[in-house]
Amino acid sequence: MIEVKNLTFSYGKDKQVLHSLNFVVGDGEIFGFLGPNGSGKSTTQKILTGILKGHGGTVSLFGQDISMVHTQDFFQKIGVLFEFPYLYANLSAIDNLKYFSSFYPAKQLRDIGEVLEELEFKSDFLKKPVSSYSKGMRQRVSMARALISNPQLLFLDEPTSGLDPTGAVLFRKIIEEERRKGTTVFLTTHNMLDADLLCDRVAFITNGNIVALDTPKRLKEQNSRRRVVVSYLYQGRREEKTIEIPELEAGIPFLHDEILSIHSEEPTLEDMFIQYTGRGLS
Amino acid sequence: MWKSFCILFKKDCQMMIAGKFFLVAVGSLLIYTLFINFGYINFMNMQLYNVYLYDPQGTQQEVSERICPVSSLEELETVLLADTNGVGIDLSSGTPNIILYYGSKKVDKHRADYASLLLYSSDKYTAQIVGTNTTKLKQQKEMSCELLFIEIVAVGFLGIASVLFKEKQMGVIRVHAVLPLKKSLFILSKLAVFLVSDLVFAVLLTLLNVGFFDTIHILPAVLVQTAILSLIMALMGFGCTMLLNDFKQFSLAYLIIALFVATPIFLSANTSIKMAWIDWHPFYQVYMGLKNAYFGVPVTSPVYYICSACGIAVLFVIVQIAFHKEMGKEG
16 A cells, blocks of 8 residues: 655755655555654655655555655545644534535545544534534544545544543544554554554654564564563562563462462553654653 | 635635625725715815915906915915915015925925916916816726725735635645645635635725716726736735744734835825836836726736736745645644
8 A cells, every 4th residue: 555665855955854764554554653753754644645745765655656646536545634633613513524525526425424423423513613622522523524535545643632531442443443444544643552552563763764663562572571570478468579481381480379460571562662762752 | 626616715705704804895895985985085175275365566466266365474474374284475576476384395396386376377377188087086086996906905915814824723724735636726716716806896896986887988997907916915915824924924024015015106106206116116017007997098018917927927836835835834
């Protein structure tokens, strides 16, 4: 679906922001593009969505070079959710969706009511202006705008931003549903939980370079310290011991009355993020 | 493409209705019409300066009704102290001596000429009358032209900025970057809305203030000049909105434009002040084109139309670049 080879980009003569990026996103894959602020994530997404021109290297989407595919046909195949919910504040959710969807062929459109229902949008707000909506509701309408045209390739920038935990779970469910339908998803996020739960593969980008690219599971395994922390009771006292995983093969190697918990010391994706990018999440 | 244009055009009309732009335009139309018909015409019919004559030897047997005779030099000085805009003529020496309370060099000459004209109007001066416009119609056309120019330069320019700044703040311009439509249609639909709005305004203003029959004769030429000015101002407004960060910066740009566009043009076109460079001022040419259209003398020079078309094309290219830059900006 997406093939990027030696992608470079500069703002002006001296400000190179992307340095020879290489990655491939397969059909129906959810690909996470993770990096700190200013790392080049948005620039890459803008190049892929045809907003920024003048890049170096080759970028192919739908099997065609990007400079050839930026036609109306190309934009009919993609859906984009921006980091902020960009909507007409004076129009209602329905009017916004009617307006944005009217640029697509009618046969590829989903029913507005059905999409909003899937996103659990409050029905009493359907005809009220967007200016009266909470951030979470605006994000739902923006997501509906991205999904309404049944895109083959979906670009999502911080999809769960501004949502409460229930909303975030709902959005993850919807993204999973898109995967089942065969939609390819290019996910840009700071939310490591989203990336861990949703992405087939993730790439860490920092200072315009991809520093790691693999499945979340393998990235964590490769960097695992391979040990567990065991909490237990022995002679009425609560104790804790760290043991190497090979030691576990023959059972718990110390005396105990009762095992209370066993925690693996496996790193989280957030630990990986900090390790690879050298920066914490902001 | 046509379908996309219609969708954009409809949405822009909705935005302008929501922003009460049409209401402001209708309000302006009413105020301008009231001003022209009940203010400006009456104001312009007032006598410009009072002229006082001291002629102890009675050299002038027939004097104009607009001249007020005085009986002494002291009285002449007293009335000029009270009526500082007045002009005194002292004929005590046999030759007219013009007396003014104060004034600038150029205005002095005007007032002196006016007083002399009244003194000798019966025999020495005969003005040649050109054109068929009555004084009232001339004033109506003159002021309609000026107000139409102000409406497009000021109100239209601010109108496009207010609509675009709203869209810019809402971020929806960036959404259009990923919609399946030709991006230039976004600019063209805005231009079309403001062009149609300005043309309708020009038709109504002219009809209400110049009259039906005169309007029919001058309307095609007036609409051509209105279209040129409207496109230039809409493109300038669009460009400024894309390049400037907020409405505060835009207000400053607007002040500069108003200062450098409108002031020298009105000074050059309507007063005796002439600036050597004014012929090179593009808006002066457009203003004069509009004024001449109102007086039934449309611009026929192809150079004028070629320059206007080139100017509009260059502005369109600049606006397109600024628009693409805005679409690529961070949130």
